[in-house]
Amino acid sequence: MIRTLITPENTNILLEVPASFVGKQVEVIAFTVSDFVEEGVEQDLILTHYASQKTLEKDWLTEEEDEAWQNL
Template identity: 80%
Template structure:
């Protein structure tokens, strides 16, 4: 995983990725820092939810997980 903060100088950005990323799906998420924090100063966890949904579904959406939770 690569995580970085940038301040773009125009409407275009360019990314250099490690060679190990070539041929694989890569998810890019862009939002301003102000979008992730409510005016009241509280963290907006909605963005975290969207960012982690794909990652979590790999572990959670399996037959093994369905069996583990079937009696709850």
């Protein structure tokens, strides 16, 4: 997977892909980052995580999780 952020200077974008992509179906998605960032929220350029520690604690800090990970 390749992921990058660009700021186009005109309406054309040239996309180069690795040789291993040639002959394979590739999905290209374009959207503006500002469309997905709430006003007043610091931009997370990767946009993959907004979960807080307290939210994760509810799922991860349980007896079931401790038992599942005890042998690792």
